[in-house]
Amino acid sequence: MLLACTGGSDRAPASQTDDSARAPQAARATGPAPADTDDFGAPLPTNAQFASRVVSLNPAATEAIYAIGAQARLVGRSRWDKYPVEVEQVPALGDGIRPAVEAILAAKPTLVILYATAENRSAAEALTRAGIRTMALRVDRIAQFHSQLRILGVALGAEAQAQAVSDSVQRTLDRVRALTASVRERPSVVWPVWNTPPMVIGGGSYMDELLEIAGARNVFHDQPQPSPTVSMEEVIARAPQFVVVSHKQVTELGANDSWSSLPAVKTKRFVLHDPAVTGRPSVVLGMAAVQLARRLHPTLADSLR
Template structure:
C-alpha cells in the first residue's frame, strides 16, 4: 500500500540511476561549482533564450520554477501532473510527464520542451530532437539540483536575474533554519517512510534527507545512497528511530499496520507530522518545508522559525 502520493515526481520513489548529477549549489559564503553545461541526459543546455518562444514543460518541479521566475507566459503546455501554482490550470494539459505522447507535444508547436530526466523519457527526448525540437531534461533529487535547475531555466527562458533571486531566497531560508537548529544538542533519530508495504524510506540520496538534517534531525537511513531505498521491517526496528515522519493520513495507516506496530515509535504514536504538499515538492517551497519540519521537531524554536 502506498503511504503518500507526492505532489510531484522526483527523488522520492525513484532510485538513483546512472543519470548525471547536476552541479552543486552551496550555502552562502561557500564556494560554488561552475554551472552545468549539459542537462541530465547529457545534451547541451541552451546558452540563451533563442528557443523560449513556445515552451512545453512536462516536469512539475520545472513548471513551478517557471512560474516562480516569471516566465509562465512562455508556456503552451504542461503535464496533467502539474498542480502548482494554482494558475497552472490555465495551461493546456498534454498528458503524462513520463512516457509522454510525442504527437500531443508536437501539436502544441513548441520551440522548447522540458522533460523529467528518467530513462523512461529518453525515447521522447530522442523523438523530439529528431523533429527539430530543443529539449531540456532535468531532475531534482538534491537541493543543489534545485538551484542548478533554476539557473538552467533562467538562462533558457531569459530570466536569469529572477532565477538567481529565487534561488538566493530559498537558500537564505534554508541557511536560517540550519543556523537555528545548529544550537540544538538533541537531534532526534527519525525514519521517513514513503511506502508502507513493502517499506520504502527516505535515504541519503534525497533532498528530503537534506531537509531532515537542516531541520535538526538524524535520518537513521542516511547512509543509504538511494533517494528512496527498499528496506525490511527488521532493519527499521534494528535502527529503532525515536520518531516516524508521517502525513496525517499515514499516521492512521501505520497505526493499523501490524508490521509497523512492531516499531516502538509507532505503537507509542511518536509521529512528526508533515504536509506532503510542501515537503513533497523539490521546488521553491524547500525553505518552507525546512521551516515546517524544524518547528515540528523542535517546538522550542517555533517562535524563531515563524515564516518571514
C-alpha cells in the same frame, strides 16, 4: 508515479538519485557554473532563442518557471503539474513519464522540458528528430534545485529573476540551519515513503538534507539510495525515536501489521508533515525546512515564523 515528478504523493516512492556530494553551505546558492549539457547529455540553451513556446512536463521546472516570472511562455504542461494553482490554465498534455509525443508536437513548442528519467529518453529522441529543442532536468538534491533555476533562467531569458529566487530559498534554508545548530539533541527519525514493502528516505534524497537542516538525524542516512527498500526488522533495529508521516499515514501505519510493530508507531511518536510542501523539490524547499523544524523542535517555533 515518481515523487519528485508528481510534486508530492505521500505514498509514492521517492525517485531521486544522488550524484553530488554535499556542497558547503555558503556555496549552495551560487554553486558551480551551470553544466553545458542536460541530464541526458544534450546541449543546454545558452540564451532565450528557443523560449517563445515552452512545454514543461517536469513539475519542479514548471513551478520554477512561474517563480521566475516566465509563465507567459508556457503552452503545455503535464497532468501532474499542480503548482502554483494558476498552472491549471495551461493545457495539460498527458503524463510526465512516457509522454504522448503527438500531443506535445500539436502544441507547436520551440522548447520542451522533460523529467530526466530513462523512461523519457525515447520521447526526447523523438522530439529531437522532429526538430524540437529539449531539456531533460532532474532535481534530486538541493544543489540541483539551484542549478535548475540557473539553467531555466538562461533558457527563458530570466537570469536575474532566477538568481533572486535561488538566493531567497537559500536564505531560508540557512536561517533554519543556523537555528537548529544550537539544538543539543537531534532526534532520530525514519521517513517512510511506501508501506509494503517498507521504503524509506535514504541519504540520496533532498528530503534527507531537509531533515539534517531541520535538526534531525535520519536513521537511514547511510543508505546512498534516495528511497531504499528495507526490512521491518532493520527499521526496528535502528530504533528511530520518531516517524515522519503525513496525516494519512498516521492511520495507514497503525493499521499495517509490519509498521505497527515499530515502537515509535505504537506510541504514536509522529512528526507530521504536509507532502504538498515537503514532497516538492522546488521553490518551497525553504518552507519545507521551516515546517519540519517547527515540528521537530517546538521550542524554536517562535523563531521560525
